[in-house]
Amino acid sequence: xxxxxxxxxxxxxxxxxxxxxxxxxxxxxxxxxxxxxxxxxxxxxxxxxxxxxxxxxxxxxxxxxxxxxxxxxxxxxxxxxxxxxxxxxxxxxxxxxxxxxxxxxxxxxxxxxxxxxxxxxxxxxxxxxxxxxxxxxxxxxxxxxxxxxxxxxxxxxxxxxxxxxxxxxxxxxxxxxxxxxxxxxxxxxxxxxxxxxxxxxxxx
Amino acid sequence: xxxxxxxxxxxxxxxxxxxxxxxxxxxxxxxxxxxxxxxxxxxxxxxxxxxxxxxxxxxxxxxxxxxxxxxxxxxxxxxxxxxxxxxxxxxxxxxxxxxxxxxxxxxxxxxxxxxxxxxxxxxxxxxxxxxxxxxxxxxxxxxxxxxxxxxxxxxxxxxxxxxxxxxxxxxxxxxxxxxxxxxxxxxxxxxxxxxxxxxxxxxx
DNA sequence: CGCTCGCCATGACAAATGTCAGGGGACGGC
DNA sequence: GCCGTCCCCTGACATTTGTCATGGCGAGCG
Numbered sequence: 143x144x145x146x147x148x149x150x151x152x153x154x155x156x157x158x159x160x161x162x163x164x165x166x167x168x169x170x171x172x173x174x175x176x177x178x179x180x181x182x183x184x185x186x187x188x189x190x191x192x193x194x195x196x197x198x199x200x201x202x203x204x205x206x207x208x209x210x211x212x213x214x215x216x217x218x219x220x221x222x223x224x225x226x227x228x229x230x231x232x233x234x235x236x237x238x239x240x241x242x243x244x245x246x247x248x249x250x251x252x253x254x255x256x257x258x259x260x261x262x263x264x265x266x267x268x269x270x271x272x273x274x275x276x277x278x279x280x281x282x283x284x285x286x287x288x289x290x291x292x293x294x295x296x297x298x299x300x301x302x303x304x305x306x307x308x309x310x311x312x313x314x315x316x317x318x319x320x321x322x323x324x325x326x327x328x329x330x331x332x333x334x335x336x337x338x339x340x341x342x343x344x345x346x
Numbered sequence: 347x348x349x350x351x352x353x354x355x356x357x358x359x360x361x362x363x364x365x366x367x368x369x370x371x372x373x374x375x376x377x378x379x380x381x382x383x384x385x386x387x388x389x390x391x392x393x394x395x396x397x398x399x400x401x402x403x404x405x406x407x408x409x410x411x412x413x414x415x416x417x418x419x420x421x422x423x424x425x426x427x428x429x430x431x432x433x434x435x436x437x438x439x440x441x442x443x444x445x446x447x448x449x450x451x452x453x454x455x456x457x458x459x460x461x462x463x464x465x466x467x468x469x470x471x472x473x474x475x476x477x478x479x480x481x482x483x484x485x486x487x488x489x490x491x492x493x494x495x496x497x498x499x500x501x502x503x504x505x506x507x508x509x510x511x512x513x514x515x516x517x518x519x520x521x522x523x524x525x526x527x528x529x530x531x532x533x534x535x536x537x538x539x540x541x542x543x544x545x546x547x548x549x550x
Numbered sequence: 551c552g553c554t555c556g557c558c559a560t561g562a563c564a565a566a567t568g569t570c571a572g573g574g575g576a577c578g579g580c
Numbered sequence: 581g582c583c584g585t586c587c588c589c590t591g592a593c594a595t596t597t598g599t600c601a602t603g604g605c606g607a608g609c610g
Contacts, residue, residue: 154454155432155452155453155454156453156455156456157362157366157430157455157456157460158361158362158453160369160456160457161362161366161368161369161457162361162365164365164368164369165364165369226361228359228432249361249362250358250383251360251361252361252364253361253364253365253368256361287587288586289586289587289588299542300534300535300537300538300539300540300542301535302535302536302566302567303566303567304566312589313588313589315588315589315591316589318566318567318568318569319569319570319588320587320588322567322569322570325568326569330504331504331505331509332504332568332596333504333567334503334504334538335503335504337504338504491555491556492556493556493557506597508596516558516559517558517559517560519558519559519561520557520558520559522597522598523558523598523599525597526597526598526599526600530599536566536598537597537598
């Protein structure tokens with residue numbers, strides 16, 4: 143018989159992580175060798191235990207799942223990464239795939255299904271939740287240029303133009319122009335609605 | 347021996363709900379009699395199965411945990427409500443307690459601990475996570491009047507004043523006055539930052 | 551009864567923001 | 581080399597905001 147798949151579980155919600163560990167541990171061919179509650183901790187655990195598959199939550203303190211995946215890609219090329227997320231936004235999926243993530247599923251799947259997906263990913267295949275994939279495709283690519291996205295992000299917390307200009311080392315007029323074009327491209331009423339839209343689509 | 351505590355589990359994330367059901371089911375004195383993935387479904391399940399304790403996620407499609415709790419309070423007075431939440435904001439705790447919720451815990455607790463808390467709540471006691479309680483106390487009460495909060499909420503999606511005025515059936519000038527006073531009270535830079543602050547503190 | 555407070559409104563002014571029309575420079579593709 | 585695109589800026593303008601002063605109305609309270 144082949145050895146069981148060694149898993150790393152990372153999620154900041156102890157309740158979920160523990161429950162998941164217990165359920166996945168019931169499968170004969172899966173074994174949880176490490177758990178982590180934050181991004182940095184996940185990295186440390188991965189280095190120490192060298193799992194076959196890392197199951198990462200997208201939103202974690204310290205470093206999010208995609209960042210961790212990026213680091214793992216170079217440090218442990220043999221370790222496949224599977225991202226699990228509560229509310230998946232189209233842009234996140236794109237970023238995740240770009241980071242070399244092999245699987246991307248919402249938390250609405252059952253544990254049974256997750257176990258299957260883990261096996262799929264471990265076998266070298268990819269798995270992306272069909273619904274999330276459809277969202278990502280229909281949402282399309284971000285129409286924003288990098289500067290537009292950057293300025294929009296700085297505008298996210300409601301800061302006035304002058305402050306954004308300072309933080310971006312741009313002239314206030316330029317900031318307003320970028321903001322204006324971003325708002326137009328997104329079809330929003332104003333920059334704040336634009337920020338919301340961009341966030342929803344995962345473009346910031 | 348006494349009969350086992352009958353539980354209703356409601357959470358839109360199947361992964362968590364299933365895992366939780368499995369883990370809590372392992373306890374001798376707990377039995378999961380119903381599961382739901384949305385607010386309305388939770389209500390229907392509660393009516394059908396009349397559980398002793400309802401374990402509700404705070405954020406669910408349809409109706410959030412607090413709304414469900416309010417309905418349950420009148421329909422099934424014998425059913426104690428325990429709210430579980432990912433990221434607890436101070437105001438939510440306050441609203442929950444006002445709705446007659448008996449327990450309020452973050453998802454960072456372990457399943458073991460949750461089982462104990464369920465027993466505590468079923469025994470007629472209350473339980474609030476110490477950390478969340480501290481946050482709620484230090485954050486204090488909302489300084490906003492009801493109209494200020496209402497207008498601020500309508501401003502949340504970045505709508506212009508005229509639109510807010512329309513939706514609130516107020517004059518645009520009045521809206522600006524309320525917004526202005528809310529911004530002042532919260533010590534924010536502008537209304538959008540104010541919305542963020544109020545959200546963080548759970549005041550909207 | 552007078553007081554305070556929340557509620558709703560108006561009008562006016564200053565400041566911030568959204569929009570438009572420009573113009574230069576860099577860089578890659580045809 | 582020319583063209584398109586993105587980058588960065590300027591200046592001017594209309595619109596939207598934030599802020600303030602002011603007033604009327606009703607409810608709760610000493």
